[in-house]
Amino acid sequence: MRDDHAASVLTDEELEAIRDSVRALCQDFPGEYWRKLDEKREYPTSFVTAMTEAGFLAALIPEEYGGSGLGLKAACAILEEIHLNGCNAGACHAQMYTMGTILKHGSPEQKSDWLPKVASGEIRLQAFGVTEPTSGTDTLSLQTTAVKKGDHYAVNGQKIWTSRAEHSDFMVLLARTTPKEDVQKKGDGLSVLMVDMRDAIKDGMTIRPIRTMMNHATTEVFFDDVNVPAGNLIGEEGKGFRYILDGMNAERTLISAECLGDAQWFIKKATDYACERKVFGNPIGVNQGVQFPIARAYASYRAAALMVKEAATKFDAGEKCAEEANISKMLASEASWEAAEMCVQTFGGFGFAEEYDIERKFRETRLYQVAPVSTNLILAYLGQNVLGLPRSY
Numbered sequence: 001m002r003d004d005h006a007a008s009v010l011t012d013e014e015l016e017a018i019r020d021s022v023r024a025l026c027q028d029f030p031g032e033y034w035r036k037l038d039e040k041r042e043y044p045t046s047f048v049t050a051m052t053e054a055g056f057l058a059a060l061i062p063e064e065y066g067g068s069g070l071g072l073k074a075a076c077a078i079l080e081e082i083h084l085n086g087c088n089a090g091a092c093h094a095q096m097y098t099m100g101t102i103l104k105h106g107s108p109e110q111k112s113d114w115l116p117k118v119a120s121g122e123i124r125l126q127a128f129g130v131t132e133p134t135s136g137t138d139t140l141s142l143q144t145t146a147v148k149k150g151d152h153y154a155v156n157g158q159k160i161w162t163s164r165a166e167h168s169d170f171m172v173l174l175a176r177t178t179p180k181e182d183v184q185k186k187g188d189g190l191s192v193l194m195v196d197m198r199d200a201i202k203d204g205m206t207i208r209p210i211r212t213m214m215n216h217a218t219t220e221v222f223f224d225d226v227n228v229p230a231g232n233l234i235g236e237e238g239k240g241f242r243y244i245l246d247g248m249n250a251e252r253t254l255i256s257a258e259c260l261g262d263a264q265w266f267i268k269k270a271t272d273y274a275c276e277r278k279v280f281g282n283p284i285g286v287n288q289g290v291q292f293p294i295a296r297a298y299a300s301y302r303a304a305a306l307m308v309k310e311a312a313t314k315f316d317a318g319e320k321c322a323e324e325a326n327i328s329k330m331l332a333s334e335a336s337w338e339a340a341e342m343c344v345q346t347f348g349g350f351g352f353a354e355e356y357d358i359e360r361k362f363r364e365t366r367l368y369q370v371a372p373v374s375t376n377l378i379l380a381y382l383g384q385n386v387l388g389l390p391r392s393y
Ligand SMILES: Cc1cc2nc3c(=O)[nH]c(=O)nc-3n(C[C@H](O)[C@H](O)[C@H](O)COP(=O)(O)OP(=O)(O)OC[C@H]3O[C@@H](n4cnc5c(N)ncnc54)[C@H](O)[C@@H]3O)c2cc1C
Pocket: 127, 128, 129, 130, 131, 135, 136, 137, 138, 160, 161, 162, 163, 164, 212, 216, 218, 367, 370, 371, 372, 373, 374, 375, 376, 377, 380, 392, 393
């Protein structure tokens, strides 16, 4: 991931080799593996371990900190390949990009202390605590406070939808350090803290899992006077909102790649089935009412893929890419959903049977139009920030 460390730009052949290795790893985690976990809402520990040991989750960490020093394009290829092989990276994708806040804004000591451990998997940095129940998307109105008391911050408040909190050693937490009414600039007053959850859980932090429509290990987290060492502040106090915004282009582009993987999985399933399944003496795919939605989903996926490639290319070149990352996220999440909907329709009744995995992937891919940012907020960004239309907030 770029900061002052230039990421390696790979050739198409090198990217293909990475895809081959990811594909080979995914063969050990077939639909049955995910179905069993889904039923019990269990965490895919063996998959995450395999991804960690193969080094894929350290793709974006510079080589000097023990990672592979790859760019966003390569990381996108990894996540896309996981999803197009029927697996799901949601259990571990944050280990790839959450460290970007430390890499870009951490002190030299913080980087050399934490990043090699994140790269090796010794530290699981999977939790990202921004969203709160009352403020929702309006991040500047969040209520969790971190008050400096000597050599530590006392954290009080609540986060919601903190995914993977039970499977993480650290959380990147965004909390208010200066009251909203006392800041000069609207975006000031929030700070990023690295919370060691292994300590915090013994000191006032409570995690409550939330059961959702898909297996996502998401939680709500409560802080009751949790002490966080002042040395765990990332960057400057009060500038945390900008640091979090900085990381969003990478996150949105990477999630878009997962959507592209899902879209291809649905399209392949539907295409194969439409060629095999015979009704009224013909393969159902001969009917344009079946064939055209598959073709349309394919066209949507291809168009979204171009935008994801553009976002990742610009990111890797160190160019501004907020517009491209946001458009990617919107188009790719819509393309995966279009493909999911089409796939269920193509399969008819069998689309609802668990053993085909379609209903599971259908539930999983629905998330991306809401998280990590909902489509309306992308449209508002494009309207207000790109096109200069009047602002609603
Ligand atoms: C499974 C899951 C995992 C998640 N993981 C994490 C995580 O790890 N860490 C984390 O911090 N967060 C996480 N989130 C939170 C996620 O990022 C938010 O749910 C998402 O950004 C939407 O915010 P919200 O739910 O608060 O919706 P709200 O902000 O309450 O909005 C509700 C609806 O109103 C619309 N809306 C709101 N304001 C406007 C406006 N001005 N114009 C137009 N429409 C508007 C929104 O688009 C949305 O459709 C997760 C969420 C889910 C469901």
